[in-house]
Amino acid sequence: MSQMPQQAALKKCPSCAEPVEPGDLFCGACGYDLSVVPAPPQDHPTLAMTGSPGDGTDRPTSEPADRSGPGSGGPPLPGHEAGAPGRERPAGSGVRFDRPADLDEYPLQAPDPRPAAGSGAGPAAPQQMCVACCAGxxxxxxxxxxxxxxxxxxRDHLERESGPVAAVSDRGLRHHRNEDAFTVGHTTLADGTPAALAVVCDGVSSATRPDDASLAAARTAGDSLLAxxxxxxxxQQAMHEAIVSAAQAVNALAEEPATARDHLPHQNAPACTFVGAVVASGLLVVGWVGDSRVYWVPDDRGAPPARLTEDDSWAAQMVAAGLMGExxxxxxERAHAIxxxxxxxxxxxxxxTACFKPDRPGVVVVCTDGLWNYAETAEEMSEAVPPDAAAxxxxxxxxxxxxxxDxxxxxxxxxxxxxxxxxxQGAGSA
Known part of the structure; x- marks a missing residue:
């Protein structure tokens, strides 16, 4: 009978760096399993490289407020049709800070291990090996x-194309998981003309299950628009109905039984922001709740770009009320409270919601604050958009x-x- 090779003695726990004794199978400080750690090489050991820590702060997600007129950040697009007027929010309405104070409150989340419905047939998938230790x-x-x-x-990094519209989502460099979600699609209107749409949602991290909230909202809104x-x-009416449907889908998450992953330091109901755009019949329709934004960037960079949404944020309310300058x-510090x-x-x-009728070709950028924090004004966004964006x-x-x-x-x-x-229909990116 073969035997397991003798484990070389370790001077320190690989997990917490606490001293360990020869023959120890587990670290007495953190419980790390020492029996499966390979013996260190005798020459030229590989050293773990770690990046320098960041500044320790995250800008919280802000949320857009109601905009009855053209978007800020540039002159209004020609032929703008104001959306249905929103009701004024009563004084004392809720304000939510999107990010908890401590990033360590976010546990790493594993992928959903549940098999797809009806997947009983066929050979079992090979056992997945750990990407961290490559042993377990x-x-x-x-x-x-x-x-x-x-x-x-x-969801750490996703890319999608649907006809002429495309989207990319990335976890970023500071967060343990991606709490954003999107839907892109294209269809044909009743008169046979093409239409393209995009929905982007940003999970509110101070809430429970923000990644589930954004995914439910994006999928539901996309299905609603395509239907x-x-x-x-x-x-514009389709966009309004899509937002209502998305809200109902997020609300339903709060009614589901709690699971082990819900036992987090924050216990607010699942929540997310919403922003969407539809391009159809020469119209550009946008809809939003929160701080994710839509920008208009014309192909002719000599023409002015524009931001078409306004944040539902503490700062935006202060400026709108005339209580503070921009x-x-x-x-x-409260600026980005949603x-x-x-x-x-x-x-x-x-x-x-708002409806625009641009008089020239261009591109519509729909994004979360993970982008616009680095290109906030319409002019900055225009500079970041490559010249061949439409193609x-x-x-x-x-x-x-x-x-x-970057x-x-x-x-x-x-x-x-x-x-x-x-x-x-049939056109796509080159």
Whole structure:
């Protein structure tokens, strides 16, 4: 009978660096399993490289407030049709800070191990090996049986194309998981003309299950738009209905039984922001609740770009009320506290929609604050958008995500790019 090779003695625990004795199988300080750690090489050991710590702060997600007129950040687009007027939020309405104070409160999340429905047939998938220690197998919960590390989630980096529209989402450089989600799609209106759409949602990290909230909202809104647009619903009305449907989907998450992953330091109801755009029949329709934004960047860079949404944030409310100047408000530590979101504990759902009719071709950038924190004004966003964005929307989305990561990547970043006008069906990025 073969025997396990003799384990070489370790001077320190590989996990917590506490001293250990020869023959110890587990670390007395942290419980790390020492029996499976390979013996250190006798020459030229490999040293773990760690990046220098960041500044320890994350800019919280802000949320857009109701905008009854054209977007700020540039002159209004020609032919702007104001959306349905929103009700004024009563004094004392809720304000939520998106990020908890301590980043360590975010546990690493493993991918959903549940098999797809009806997957009983066929051979079993090979056992997954841990990407951290390369020695242990991954259990049914998505964690390594050896070192305990959660495995990377599928949503850490996603790229999608649907006809002429494309989107990219990335976890960023500071967060343990990606709490953003998106949906992109294209369809045909009742009159046969093409339409393209994008929905981007940013999970509120101070809430429970923010990643589930953003995913539910993005998927539900996308399905709603794809169902309504081909049947003659006006794009602005379809957008309003999509936001309401997305809110209902997020609200439903709060009614689900709690699971082990819900036992976190924050116990607010699942919540997320919402922003979407539809390009159809020469119209550009936007809708939002929260601080994710839509920018207009014309192909002719001599023409002015524009921001088409306004944040539902503490700073925006102070400026709108005339209580503070813009520079003073956005310098305040409360500036990015959100005042609007989708979720069961939202004070009141106020979908904001607006309809524009651009007079020239360009691209529509739909994004979370993970991008606009590094390109806040319309002019800065225009400079970051590559000149061939309309012809290569996926390339453009990748460039913009790279811009955010190069700037620091302090947040999850998601970007969708839609050419205007919508190209004929079958057109895609080069």
């Amino acid at each position: 197998r991954v259990d049914s919960d998505g964690y390594c049986e050896n070192c305990g590390h959660a495995q990377p989630r599928e 309504a647009l081909p049947h003659g619903t006006h794009p 520079a003073e408000a956005y310098a305040d 005042t609007g979101w989708l979720g069961a504990d939202a004070y009141e759902l106020e979908p904001h 290569r929307p996926l390339h453009c989305a990748r460039v913009l995500v790279g811009h955010a990561l 700037g620091g990547g302090h947040d999850n970043v998601t970007v969708a790019v839609l050419p205007f006008p919508a190209p004929p």
